[in-house]
Amino acid sequence: MTARKPSRKGSRKTAEAAAPEAVSVETAPAPVPVEAVEAAATTTKPAPAPAKRAKAKRADAVPPRPRQGGDGGGARPAPALDGADRGRLLAGDHHDPHSVLGARPIPGGVLVRALRPFARSVTVLTDGPPAELHDDGDGFFSGVLPVKEVPVYRLRVAYDDNTIEVDDPYRFWPSLGELDLHLIAEGRHEELWRALGSEPMEHQGVAGTRFTVWAPNARGVRVTGDFTYWDGTGLPMRSLGSTGVWELFLPGIGEGALYKYDICRPDGSHTVRADPMARRTEVPPATASVVTASHHEWRDADWMAHRGDRPVHEAPFSVYEVHLASWRPGLTYRQLADQLPSYVKDLGFTHVELMPVSEHPFGGSWGYQVTGFYAPTSRMGTPDDFRYLVDALHRAGIGVIMDWVPAHFPRDDWALAEFDGRPLYEHSDPQRAAHPDWGTLEFDYGRTEVRNFLVANATYWCEEFHIDGLRVDAVASMLYLDYSREDGQWSPNDQGGRENWDAVGFLQEMNATVYRRNPGVVTIAEESTAWDGVTRPTDSGGLGFGLKWNMGWMHDSLLYVAKEPVHRKYHHNEMTFSMVYAYSENYVLPISHDEVVHGKQALVAKMPGDWWQQRANHRAYLGFMWAHPGKQLLFMGQEFAQGAEWSEGHGPDWWLLDPTYEASGDHRGVRNLVGDLNAVYGAVPALWQRDTVPEGFSWVDGGAAEDNVFAFLRYDADGSPLLAVSHFSPVVRHDYRLGVPETGTEGWVEVLNTDADRYGGSDVRNEEPLKAEAVPAHGRPASISLTLPPLATVWFRPA
Template sequence: MKKEVKVHSLFSDFDISLFKAGKHYRLYEKFGAHIMELEGETGVYFAVWAPTAKAVSVIGDFNYWNEQEHQLNVRWDESGIWEGFIPGVEKGNKYKYKIQSGINDEKFEKADPYALKCEHPPNTASIVWDLDYEWKDKKYMATRENKNALDKPYSVYEVHLGSWRKNMDENRPLTYTEMADELVSYVKELGFTHVEFMPVMEYPYDPSWGYQLTGYFAPTSRFGDSQEFMTLMDAFHKAGIGVILDWVPSHFPEDKHGLGLFDGSHLYEHPDPRKGYHPDWKSLIFNYGRNEVRSFLISNAIFWLDKYHVDGLRVDAVASMLYLDYSREDGEWEPNEHGGRENLDAISFVQELNKEVYRSFTGVQTIAEESTSFPRVSRPVDAGGLGFGMKWMMGWMHDTLEYFKKDPIYRQHHQNDITFSLTYAFTENFTLPLSHDEVVYGKKSLLGRMPGDEWQRFANLRLMYSYMFTHPGAKLLFMGAEIGQYEEWNFDTSLDWHLLDHKPHQGIKQVLTDLNKLYTSQSALYEKQFSAEGFEWIAYDDNQNSVISFIRKGNELKNQLIVVCNFTPTVLKEYKLGVPTKGKLKEIFNSDDKKYGGADIKNKAISIKQETDHGRDYSATITIPPLATVVFEIK
């Protein structure tokens, strides 16, 4: 029997005009399921966009999933919005939309695109929920702009929440609440300034790692509810640690309850498969030229920054959005109106997204995972850029890993691999990523890539991390890097925490902890990390010894550090180094320290002499340990 659905709307005429124009960036305040009181009755207001539907019903555990009982009303203004208030529906009720297509009368059961909570997969219903929570991070939020700025240290620990650590007694991942204790204290101990979560938005398929989303506005129910995720955010902020979320506007899966063919038409995806289907991931691509879809996506980005106090969004697979021919052969794509391969709709969408994010929030960053040489990714939109705050430096990652897997005896022939990144390091605001993608699919773990005997492998890994932390740019390391995992990452199991029972692995954890201390305490390493003014070569061409040396500079002229890297297992004694000024060299970091498992070959205070070397008026004679990085202050 059909029951009353009261006519009610949260949309004003202005909301509708903004939605149609693609300029409504707070759609989560209107669409979805909203608990409210109307005319003395408590219930839920539902609203969903389905412009080609003939009929839309709300089905749920409150009406025995009967599509006849609660049929929504379509708005008169041709917006395609169906809405209505259903008395008696409560927080925790499960629901879906039953949509009858106006094209062929086919019926679909769809999850709510704006649901605040979803059932635990493999179940697919949406759940009526709220975002009531008393935040405790007011102090952090007031100072976030300073902590999260580009001239501050930015050291990121990337986490897959399902496999960081397990509750071994119950054979399950930790909950958001448990992570608020264990994960937060661990990241704090390591000294990272930020944590980055692989996608937390609801996803149906565990092996996708979260990159195939179906619940864009709901933290995954695998680990708890919205308020428990807020508790985790609060805990990180209390510890002074920023939180970045992976965000996926590049594609979505074809699951029947998801966005694909939502009302029987290509509503969210582009109707042309050359633009709307991703051949690599067998997923659908958003129609970036459709105004309502742009509003949906930008509203989703804003939602996490607004309602969950997120400090940054790392935007996944940007390159796949920017190019019409991405992963396509000739004949499988169509040029743009200018005859080029750029996706003009996607470019304007990204620019609009970044403008709105930075206009609406202080102290946040957007970070592009973009693997091509597309220009000005991290430059302002009004200067012709895409408007991101930072961009992943994929070239540095590739060259560095290629270099380090080579036997040191051959590295003298590949010096350019380790120095080339500095030829373009300041064309963007780069983050140096050693992410989850580098420790899967047969690529081996980072330790597994290192050549030599056991001692050399660990020394190489310490050297690589030290080179990374002294190289200009922000830093990102995937979980497990800090304990020297032997095995590749497996999303289905915990990290190999037992490795920390052994001294070489303890040494890796300690060297990363100390590198974070070095990076966050030495302003020469971060104040000008995105500017050529903050870097100067001493020598990049000592191929024979496989040594590089350079200066890192802060805002003050006296604020300089000298960094020397030896990429061979040979101890280099009496190594003469040109330096910029007189005084003494004081060693402040040495990756060969015995506490890390090194040979403990160190330098005591070294006098600087007025003798020319490397084109400089002053020089010093140092010892460079094997497979090690040494950092000096000038006193």
Template sequence: MSLSSTPDDVVLDTIATGSYHDPHSVLGVHTDADGNGVLRTRRPLASTVTAELADGSTVEFTHLRGGIWEADITGAPGRYTITTTYDDGSSHTADDPYRHVPTIGELDLHLIAEGRHEELWRVLGAHERVLDGTAGVAFTVWAPDARAVRVLGDHNGWDGQAHSMRSMGGSGVWELFIPEIGSGARYKFEILTRASNWIEKADPMARLAEVPPATASVVTSSDYTWTDDTWLAHRSSAPLTDQPMSIYEVHLGSWRPGLGYRDAADPLVEYVTQQGFTHVEFMPLAEHPFGGSWGYQVTGYYAPTSRFGGPDDLRYLIDRLHQADIGVIMDWVPGHFPKDAFALAQFDGEPLYEHPDPRRGEHKDWGTLIFDYGRSEVRNFLVANALYWFEEFHVDGLRVDAVASMLYLDYSRNEGEWAPNQYGGRENLEAIKFLQEVNATAYKRYPGIAMIAEESTSFPGVTAPTSHGGLGFGFKWNMGWMNDSLQYISRDPLYRAHHEGELSFSFVYAFTENFVLPISHDEVVHGKGSLFGRMPGDHWQKLANMRAYLAYMWGHPGKQLLFMGQEFGQMSEWSEGRGLDWWMLEQPAHAQLHDFVAALNRVYRDESALWARDHDGAAFSRLGGPSWNPNVSAFSRRDSHGNTVVVIANFSGEPLHHYPIDLPEGGVWTEVLNSDATVYGGSGVGNYGVVHTDDHGRATPTLPPLGVLFLKHNAS
């Protein structure tokens, strides 16, 4: 379009309605090589329009059509403002969004198109900027199938016609800088689809959203100053596989109802420190519309849920945990997303984030959509999101939800409901490639973090390095151990002898992956009852079984995870709609269980044999002889310095006196933990703190009923 010609009526009409793909080619400043040109602006219902130029001069505009005005200029106008008057005598002066150059560079656009922008959150979304002396917000969004995109929000009375975005070409990115707005402004993107429908969408890259059920995105900036340098330096010094890792899983909304991120910081730090856990794992904190999903149906992948405060409030909570030497793991859900119309589903009117083939793009069981892992921009969205939580919130690990559903094309599908991969197999090769990329990238950028897979099948190499064809996770949840051991412990002790395999089978594969042993929220919902409720016997026996089970769990190879409330034996099933039954700590027997878990964590952290070589089969030995009892499980754990701890569990309901067992070394063994001690509510059966062996290492300790002993070798 030459400067001497006025845009045709069709273009002017689409500019007037905010439905033109390149409004900056018409609006704003347009000059030729001699400095002659025009200014154009959209000011519907105006009676007069004038511009004040940088040199103080003014120019008058002439109305063209549909609220589009034009003024002739000579020379570059520099920074200018536009004053609009109306028939009622009112006037308004503002900067012009269409005088500004793009706020996103060519390199960023290239990386986005290639799917290689590791800091995507810095260029897409809404960001406060100062351009040419004017403060405002730069909006950018990826919507490649859109015919036009507008920004609507508080700043324009939720009428986006005044703020149409420009297409940045083949990248599929749209951009607009809007002056004189900032943090706190609510907004959405309004997208014209191929079918000529306008749809409103929240920003996929929003870093803050309204409190649900409201769904607008909110402009935000951070001024938080971190104070966890010491923690981060220590974290990067050694892999977590070689460190103690005892995880307390928390649903923040029901841990202590009514507490926000900042309010929860002090009581949570105090409680977790008292209990001795090394890490807190938060169930998903990314924005989600339905609280009953517990955060597992995410609509705002880059926005901490506003239910508990703003992003800097979450930073404060994590910082406080780090200052107390407590690590932070967060649940992350890249396996599926909900169909809510305001969010990612058919974002620009077409399948975009979801796979277009419903055989690969929909979880019918969950009523959710599956990401298109083979599309480079979608894979980039997810990889960058993982890095975002590490970079911007200093989390120490991500527990990746529902990995099995990502790995298999036939997951929860009947014959004919899925399509095989290019080789005829059932593996989702694109999802596997994505998982390898996100793990390799996260570990490269943030040494010492943990990527943890909730993977419920025997898929090979989940924690093998990507360089060896593995998925590259640091840890895998041991769902087999969880299912078998819970089934075993729920049996009456009279019948456990017939099911010893449920207890011992995990030793067969304990070192095939780097495992976490999880007793998570999934085990105390949907009619399963509480962990306490699964235990057989009367009240005392239930608590004794719980102590024995948890001690066995802490002694077993692998890290540990325990869902909140189980540490004091909550009797009722967990519900996100109410808080934990903290009143139970007023009951002495449950307070004693609470104390036992704290002691268990203390012994665990103090005894490096229980964690230093967690994933090394050479550091583990099952113990037996000269007799064998199917109700007894005994094994030894060793570190690299010769320290040894023996774990002996008696899951029968009777004490076993003078039980003959061959210990790894002769001499004196100290009873560093006895789950049947009276201080924890037990019957007090034990060995007076020490166990002696003969010259051949043979010992005859007393094993308490429904009890576990931890014995440490005393080399002297």
């Protein structure tokens, strides 16, 4: 689906903020001396738009002063501004405004020129007498000061109803270093967010904000914002050479200011765009970027120091998938931090997986159509509020995985699509750019700057927000040139194949960079095909992911349990086939949001039979899932057998757990089971320690199709076993014999039974330890005789 477009290109919120104030760096021969100036960062506050743009105010404005008249301390008329420069500045297509504006020595004095649209007068303030500049029309003011060197100066700008004093933006040198520009040009800036975007900082002793944006096809770029009443005429940016980066330092602009970029396209038309590197945004449907800086003090040092102690594929890994905006609708990040960690901890999950938190304009996309790749959605608070939530989860001992969406982006005309007038982030070939399924655009993974944008974004979330894992969405759509395309709609690669080698290279670079920079982080691929080596290391030719969603297991097992028990024997192999390829990758078994929406029904509603049988099937399936090789993921609401499909509008049906609801015990029973599954899982290494090697698994009986029974053993690194038996028939089977290892001479003890009364079952149990008898069965010299509850999974361990 396409993202819903807001009704306006940019916020029209205004503020007590600056008139168009430009910060300029000279291309003059020597640095201009600058004294430390009090330039308080202007945190803008919304206010009604003025009738006249000339009525601009700033937080650092001084009370109105009388005009100085024409004496101006001796400022003489300046040489006329070249007509071409004048026209280009007014048209917004000047690549080097600092060569025209600001102050510079000329024969006979120092030329000062300013562009202040709607100003009545501009006066230069130095240690000497004020010098009023001459009004050259169209917002230009100029004059020659009778001094030999460029002095330290500020500008007094008078409007019809107020006067302000500001630093001249065009007296500052570039605020971006040569190393940054070199790395950007090479596509190797691993901390790109520190170089591009808006950055509150002190530059040449003055507080303000640096604005930098990559727009290589632009004829000119201007900063516009609430501090200019969204008129960017007076704030043209300078081009920093062949890198395609534009830069401007604005003194006095600080956190909270709203801004966008006014870009002059190659054809001379203009487009106003949000900052691709913005680290904070307005609350949708408003679309402006927001100047921000982090002040969060992390308290998760112990978690960060030890999260990588054990490789993830050899550790317990049980994931609760959450859509933050609807888990408990209306909660902020900080309110979620008071509730979510304790809920997840009580259920015993080791991690949460957050559906995309990057900013997106349309809530109905669930975050999968991203416009702000570097900004947590502002719907629930600020970036620091999101940090607070992650911090709280870590302090509760819970890891945080985030869905990351580098496969595509929406076409909104204020965001990334044809950002500077030509395809930039998307591929220049329309067939390669257009995603056939979602009405979106695909990234150009072969362009170094685009790859850098995405690779740096992956590390950004891990480093700035302490994210422990990235689940990469829609990997298959990236890997294949013919994904969802018919013949004639795609072109083969240089070798004549359908593989997108640019995307392969990007994924390898992303994984290698993330793992190198962030020990303990895991990347997870949502990849639905049989692409070879998704979780193989990059130095062995693999994509380099740590884990992969097992979409085949999910599809096959759900197909089986949806059948009536009498028909399941004909689909027995749907449950066993996963073991044919179980060790080809490092797998996660996902029952995700995708399986409980859009007519697919909630997990319990997929099950056949009456309400009791549906819940029993649900419980038995979860028991089978938790015992099967691979990590597991369960979407919110399924932990208490919610019967309705998930809706982002209202989230889980929490009322089902209310004790005043007569059937609440049915749902609380399933939730009790999930908590116990996680508790036993975490305590028994056989269930997770050897998930990715064949030595960790052995069938006891994988062919009991007539009985709808699946019995297998799991082993830990020391060889200690766990016996899992899943029975998907609604009858009790007595004296059911299964072969077991000769260990367990003291008997096999039931450690979990999904039919227990505590979970809402019929409580058919194996109360006493089951003695192993010297009766051969299933190719083993010993066996046990047990009772199988109806529609249940039972786990046993040697006593």
